[in-house]
Amino acid sequence: MSRPGPSPASTAPEQAMLQVKDLVKAYRADGATSWAVRHVDLRVDRGEFVAIMGPSGAGKSTLLHLLGGLDRPDSGQIWLDGRRVDDLPESRWAVLRRRSIGFVFQFSNLVSNMTAADNVELPALLAGTPPRQARERREELLTELGLEHKARSTPAALSGGEQQRVALARALINEPSLLLADEPTGSLDSRNTRDVLRLLSRCHERGQTILLVTHDARVASTADRVISLFDGEIADDSAVSLPANGGGTVADVVQLKG
Amino acid sequence: MRLALLALLAKEPAHGYELKQALEQTFGAAYPQPNIGQIYVTLSRLEQNGLIQGQDVNQSRRPNKRVYEITEAGREALAGWVAEPTEGPRVRDEFFMKLVLAPATGVTDRLALINKQRRHYLNIMRGLSRLAAAEDRNNRVAQLLIEGAMLHLQADLDWLERCQEELD
Numbered sequence: 001m002s003r004p005g006p007s008p009a010s011t012a013p014e015q016a017m018l019q020v021k022d023l024v025k026a027y028r029a030d031g032a033t034s035w036a037v038r039h040v041d042l043r044v045d046r047g048e049f050v051a052i053m054g055p056s057g058a059g060k061s062t063l064l065h066l067l068g069g070l071d072r073p074d075s076g077q078i079w080l081d082g083r084r085v086d087d088l089p090e091s092r093w094a095v096l097r098r099r100s101i102g103f104v105f106q107f108s109n110l111v112s113n114m115t116a117a118d119n120v121e122l123p124a125l126l127a128g129t130p131p132r133q134a135r136e137r138r139e140e141l142l143t144e145l146g147l148e149h150k151a152r153s154t155p156a157a158l159s160g161g162e163q164q165r166v167a168l169a170r171a172l173i174n175e176p177s178l179l180l181a182d183e184p185t186g187s188l189d190s191r192n193t194r195d196v197l198r199l200l201s202r203c204h205e206r207g208q209t210i211l212l213v214t215h216d217a218r219v220a221s222t223a224d225r226v227i228s229l230f231d232g233e234i235a236d237d238s239a240v241s242l243p244a245n246g247g248g249t250v251a252d253v254v255q256l257k258g
Numbered sequence: 259m260r261l262a263l264l265a266l267l268a269k270e271p272a273h274g275y276e277l278k279q280a281l282e283q284t285f286g287a288a289y290p291q292p293n294i295g296q297i298y299v300t301l302s303r304l305e306q307n308g309l310i311q312g313q314d315v316n317q318s319r320r321p322n323k324r325v326y327e328i329t330e331a332g333r334e335a336l337a338g339w340v341a342e343p344t345e346g347p348r349v350r351d352e353f354f355m356k357l358v359l360a361p362a363t364g365v366t367d368r369l370a371l372i373n374k375q376r377r378h379y380l381n382i383m384r385g386l387s388r389l390a391a392a393e394d395r396n397n398r399v400a401q402l403l404i405e406g407a408m409l410h411l412q413a414d415l416d417w418l419e420r421c422q423e424e425l426d
Binding site: 055190215217240243251 | 287288289290369373376377378379380381382383384385386387388389403404405406407408410411412415416419420422423
């Protein structure tokens with residue numbers, strides 16, 4: 001497995017998929033200011049799989065939205081793939097999101113009157129992919145996610161787990177170099193979580209860069225690196241590794257009696 | 259382990275090595291497996307207490323083996339065990355003690371403690387994921403045991419977050 005480590009010093013600057021400097025975002029309501037993201041510096045290398053954890057209100061989703069251009073920072077800079085993007089107009093962001101950034105949210109946000117297949121193909125067609133190629137890629141993705149038999153179903157006819165996998169396929173169809181996922185397993189049971197995790201791991205192995213917000217420690221522990229956000233600031237940033245005993249047994253966690 | 263062995267013997271008589279295999283087959287690699295020595299020691303203790311009864315069986319060209327069966331008293335002990343509610347898990351209070359007391363000592367601060375503990379939990383979680391992937395997916399007992407451990411860890415992490423919020 002070729003995984004660039006989380007240590008920024010060891011890699012050339014042009015390897016950074018994402019670089020953020022002194023990012024600030026506040027929300028003002030009823031005369032009060034709440035700081036969602038305070039002076040965050042962050043660097044994510046190409047091919048890294050990074051999880052962001054932290055209590056609700058810590059600024060995790062806001063950070064992700066800023067990085068995907070869904071929201072604008074008050075100050076600070078964002079470089080995507082070596083290009084400054086925080087000052088781009090919305091139209092250019094839209095193009096970036098179509099071509100280079102895939103987005104998955106906790107709720108799948110599928111277009112309700114379109115089939116699963118059309119939902120997945122749509123971003124490819126919008127990006128100018130020839131219809132035949134879009135269809136082939138869609139078939140590939142749905143098969144990989146075990147959904148080939150659901151291609152003609154509308155979202156309402158799919159279970160929550162299936163909808164989420166369709167949303168993931170949609171986010172991946174343009175082979176984005178960066179995948180941003182906000183609680184992608186937040187509404188899923190443990191089996192569906194496992195399927196989504198498996199696909200994310202496969203994307204990771206293929207070299208896609210993944211930035212994922214999650215409460216789920218199992219999801220976070222599949223990442224190479226976990227960032228803990230607290231009160232809009234990075235409280236910790238660390239690689240995840242196997243424990244010294246290589247995994248051990250459940251007795252390391254719960255005491256078994258008898 | 260006493261009760262696990264009693265439970266297995268309630269099903270059918272067996273000798274020590276068969277019991278070890280049955281435990282392994284049921285719980286998989288996730289469960290800390292007793293070695294054969296521990297099993298023999300436990301069996302002889304159970305026999306002394308009259309909960310099981312052993313009988314030597316002659317084997318040609320091999321040492322004799324001792325086959326055990328459960329006694330009436332053993333069945334009663336087993337029934338008592340099953341009927342009794344099980345204690346809930348206890349909070350790891352050693353970490354909590356550190357968290358509450360350490361800042362006053364000047365040795366470390368709470369954020370450093372919390373970060374270190376979180377990293378530790380996440381690493382264990384990664385180990386459990388690997389264990390689950392390596393274990394036969396159809397062994398529901400083993401998979402549930404691992405999932406149980408994962409849920410405990412998740413609760414520990416959530417609690418860590420609450421400590422961070424409240425003790426700041």
